[in-house]
Amino acid sequence: MAVEELSALEKCLGLKAGKYSSRAQGESQIPVLQTNKGPSLVGLATIASHLVAEAKKEELLGVSAEEKAIVQQWLEYRITRIDRLSSKEDVRNLLKDLNMYLEDKVYMAGNKITLADIIIYYGLHPVIADLSVQEKETCINVSRWFSHIQHFPGVRQHFPSLVFIKNRIYTNIH
Amino acid sequence: MTKEDNKGAAEDQDQAQSKKAMKKQQKEAEKAAKKAEKQAKVASEQQADEGEDFATDRYGVPPMIQSQDKPERALVRVKDLTLQKADEVVWVRARVHTSRAKGKQCFLVLRQQQFNVQALVAVGERASKQMVKFAANITKESIVDVEGVVRKVEQKIESCTQQDVELHIERIYVISAAEPRLPLQLEDAIRPEGEGEEEGRATVNQDTRLDNRVIDLRTATSQAVFGLQSGVCQLFRETLSKKGFVEIQTPKIISAASEGGANVFTVSYFKTSAYLAQSPQLYKQMCICADFEKVFCIGPVFRAEDSNTHRHLTEFVGLDIEMSFNYHYHEVVDVIADTMVQIFKGLQERFQTEIQTVCRQFPSEPFKFLEPTLRLEYREGLAMLREAGVEMGDEEDLSTPNEKLLGRLVKEKYDTDFYILDKYPLAVRPFYTMPDHQDPKYSNSYDMFMRGEEILSGAQRVHDAQLLTERAQHHAIDLEKIKAYIDSFRYGAPPHAGGGIGLERVTMLYLGLHNVRQTSMFPRDPKRLTP
Numbered sequence: 001m002a003v004e005e006l007s008a009l010e011k012c013l014g015l016k017a018g019k020y021s022s023r024a025q026g027e028s029q030i031p032v033l034q035t036n037k038g039p040s041l042v043g044l045a046t047i048a049s050h051l052v053a054e055a056k057k058e059e060l061l062g063v064s065a066e067e068k069a070i071v072q073q074w075l076e077y078r079i080t081r082i083d084r085l086s087s088k089e090d091v092r093n094l095l096k097d098l099n100m101y102l103e104d105k106v107y108m109a110g111n112k113i114t115l116a117d118i119i120i121y122y123g124l125h126p127v128i129a130d131l132s133v134q135e136k137e138t139c140i141n142v143s144r145w146f147s148h149i150q151h152f153p154g155v156r157q158h159f160p161s162l163v164f165i166k167n168r169i170y171t172n173i174h
Numbered sequence: 175m176t177k178e179d180n181k182g183a184a185e186d187q188d189q190a191q192s193k194k195a196m197k198k199q200q201k202e203a204e205k206a207a208k209k210a211e212k213q214a215k216v217a218s219e220q221q222a223d224e225g226e227d228f229a230t231d232r233y234g235v236p237p238m239i240q241s242q243d244k245p246e247r248a249l250v251r252v253k254d255l256t257l258q259k260a261d262e263v264v265w266v267r268a269r270v271h272t273s274r275a276k277g278k279q280c281f282l283v284l285r286q287q288q289f290n291v292q293a294l295v296a297v298g299e300r301a302s303k304q305m306v307k308f309a310a311n312i313t314k315e316s317i318v319d320v321e322g323v324v325r326k327v328e329q330k331i332e333s334c335t336q337q338d339v340e341l342h343i344e345r346i347y348v349i350s351a352a353e354p355r356l357p358l359q360l361e362d363a364i365r366p367e368g369e370g371e372e373e374g375r376a377t378v379n380q381d382t383r384l385d386n387r388v389i390d391l392r393t394a395t396s397q398a399v400f401g402l403q404s405g406v407c408q409l410f411r412e413t414l415s416k417k418g419f420v421e422i423q424t425p426k427i428i429s430a431a432s433e434g435g436a437n438v439f440t441v442s443y444f445k446t447s448a449y450l451a452q453s454p455q456l457y458k459q460m461c462i463c464a465d466f467e468k469v470f471c472i473g474p475v476f477r478a479e480d481s482n483t484h485r486h487l488t489e490f491v492g493l494d495i496e497m498s499f500n501y502h503y504h505e506v507v508d509v510i511a512d513t514m515v516q517i518f519k520g521l522q523e524r525f526q527t528e529i530q531t532v533c534r535q536f537p538s539e540p541f542k543f544l545e546p547t548l549r550l551e552y553r554e555g556l557a558m559l560r561e562a563g564v565e566m567g568d569e570e571d572l573s574t575p576n577e578k579l580l581g582r583l584v585k586e587k588y589d590t591d592f593y594i595l596d597k598y599p600l601a602v603r604p605f606y607t608m609p610d611h612q613d614p615k616y617s618n619s620y621d622m623f624m625r626g627e628e629i630l631s632g633a634q635r636v637h638d639a640q641l642l643t644e645r646a647q648h649h650a651i652d653l654e655k656i657k658a659y660i661d662s663f664r665y666g667a668p669p670h671a672g673g674g675i676g677l678e679r680v681t682m683l684y685l686g687l688h689n690v691r692q693t694s695m696f697p698r699d700p701k702r703l704t705p
Contacts, residue, residue: 133562133579163563169582 002031002044005122008157009048012118013055028083045075045119052115060115070109074116082123091127095139102141106148113152121149125159137170229302232345233309239349249319252286255336259324266291266320266341267349269392271360275310282309283334284320284341288394288531291336293322295343309343315352315360315389321345357386364393366535380691387696387705395535398528399693402521403681405528407472409520410493413513419468419495424457426450426474430655437479439488450476453674455606456659458496459635462670463662468497475674480700483574484689485627485679489698493680495632496672503608503618503634506671510632511547511594514622514675518543518592521684529685538686541624543592548584551597552616558583569599569615581626591683596620598633605649606642608634608671618671624683632673639663 003020010017022029023042033041033050041047052060062068085091102108108116128136128146136143147164150156250264268284268291275281278297283290295301295309312318322341330337363378383390390396411421427441427448439450454471461469475492495513499505518541521529529540556566559580566576572595584593600609600617610616619633636642639660646653646660653660681693691697696705 132575133564133582163561165562165583167586169586 002029004158005119006031006033006044006047006051008122008159009051009118011157012154013051013057015051015055018051043079045079048075048115048119059112060118062109062114064110067110067114071114071116074108075119078116078119078123082120082127085127095127095135095142099139099141102145106145108145113149113155117145117149117152118155121146121155122159125162129160129162133165134170136164137168140168227302227304229300229305232301233305233347235348235351251289252284252291252336253289255291255324255339255341257326257338260326260339262324263344264322264324264341266322268318268320270312270314270316270318272314273310273312275306278303278306280306280310282312282343284318285392288397289335291339291341292327292331292334293320293341293343295346300344305346309346312346312348313352313354315356315392316348317350317352319345319347319349356389358382358389360389360393363390364395364535367537380689384691384697384702385705391695394531398531399681399685399687400695402525402528402532402685403677403693405521405525406517406677406680406684407491407493409517410470410472410513412520413516414468414470414495417468417509417513419470419497420466422454422458422461422466422469422471423473424451424454424471426476428456430652430659437477439476439478450478452477453492454494455674456656458494458672459606459670460659460662462496462498463665463667467668470495472677475676482700485682487678487690487694487697487699490679490690490694491677493675493677494672495674496670498668498670500669503669503671506634506673507549507594507596507620507632508546510630510673511549511622514592514630515543515545515547517680518684532685532687536685536687541591541684541686542585542589544588544590548588548590548593549596549620550584550593552595552599553597555580555595558587569601571599571602577623577628578626581623584623585626591625592623594620594622603633605645605651606633606635607645608636620673622673622675624680625686627679627683629679629683630673630675632671634669634671637663637667637669639667 003022006020007017019034021032021034023032024030030043031047033047035041035050041050049061052058062071081094085094107113108120124142124146128142131139143164146162150159150161247265249267250259252266252268255264255266266284266286268286271283271285271290273280273282280295282293282295284293295306297303297306320341320343322343322345324339325342327338327340331340358378359376362376363383365375365377378390391400415421427443428451429448438452440447441450442448453475454473458469458471471492471494473492473494474489476489477486478488479486495506495510497506497509522541555572556568559566559576562579562583564576564579572580580595581591585591596619597610597616598619598621599615600607601615603617603619608618610618617633619631621628621632622630636645642660642663643653646656678690678693681687682690685693687693691699
């Protein structure tokens, strides 16, 4: 899964396909990238940051020091929280938190798209695809953000486009 | 130590002990004396009180009513206790909803169905101390006969339905005493949804309610629900009678299942077995063949589906319609839809109090509908669902979540809680459903929905014996068992259509309740046979 994401990211950044392998660590598969020079890189966030540098689009890692820190924080969130969702309860809590965070934001960090948006979009895709119309409306800010990112040029790649209704249909349910 | 010493010491000890014992005895005796004195005092006081009781004939427990007298006494309804009756002396029979004694006064809330009034017994000219005490000791839910004066109150009594007056009791008799411990408290059973949890107060769960249904049915909410339900039946009858329908009664013990054999109850019938009717389907159709033209039927219907959901019962009341038409089955659809609209309108006009009473405990949006009723085709419904991201096959039946979602989408688009879904795929309908003339994949059948849940299922029926036989064979139904049914179409049968509605579901969805058991007086489901 992580390898597919990285190749989607490569395409999104306009890079050539790299050589990936994956290494089992516990229950999860950690992606490994064999670079031309130097040692191989291990881990989703590490490789993703490397690809951004490779494509000379460092602004995707944040411009100011604060933005850089926020991007790092969400990359970590992706790996430690989103990749370890196990129960429906976990999903509900995560979406609730994210929904609150995104209430007054267009992107995860700052006013421009960053690597955090792309990586979290890929990570949440299977979760959001599973939601009912009502659930999508319950976490309306996540839905708005997700819909925006999936339409951002180049980001979606092979991921199926998900449907979001623009009108609220559950407004009168308490 | 010598023996003497020993003895002396022992004596000393004895003496000391006996001294202690004596003191103790003395104290106890004093205590007892005091107690006796107190008791005597209380007794004498009581005696004195009883001696002074001038109101003995104004309260008490009269002999059980065995129809020995027929007094000329007009019992006034609690809902009629208004300002117009101020200063009148009235008799009222009601239940003691709550009582609260405070020194020389005792406040009672007297309840009659969903109405209640504050009543007051105060020591004075008319009532003695003992009478107030008696009134305070009447158990909750006891039935009492009360004579009193209607008095205007300065401040509105917010907790009662009769807010402008209170009743000053002059006589009070217990007609039927309730046991002191009730299995559930009415205040708990009527608390608005969610409110109890915030205040840490008790709420009564569904099963407790149903186990003690007789008491639960006394709540204002239940009274209103079933008052309104009676209204649904009444309006159904009224409307159809005006349209020239005939009410029929059909047998409920039948020889063959009408819609496939899986979900019927089997009963032993002498040496053979029979089934409980899933719907009066076959009989109302036979009435059409017998030239009754327009018939309807209100009666119990049985489903042996082992589903424990918020909207399934194993026995419910079916409102069934069957009608012959001239050229197009939409003639019938229009009649049924108009009947539903007339019911909704009638409820709005005549049962506003009931609707509001229920709304206080179970808040919901007022029921909305369009005139004429919105009719969508199944294909359009599917398109709306697909647009919302639902993946569904063309001939797939609507699942409950999709049904509800479609209801929401329709509400958002057309602002109606009531609509018709027409032209269902033939594959998901019973064998007697008429196929569509253009596309045999579809059928001339329809469902009606309230707040996104199905309440009526209907169709044009096959009135041709030949086609009916084919359809039955296609559904692998034993022709022998439905011979009488098929034969009834051999001697000239008019084209006809109809539908069946669940009374409990209509009431539930009209009021926006969440469980069909709330609108069934004594619900039957796979897990409940009592009360």
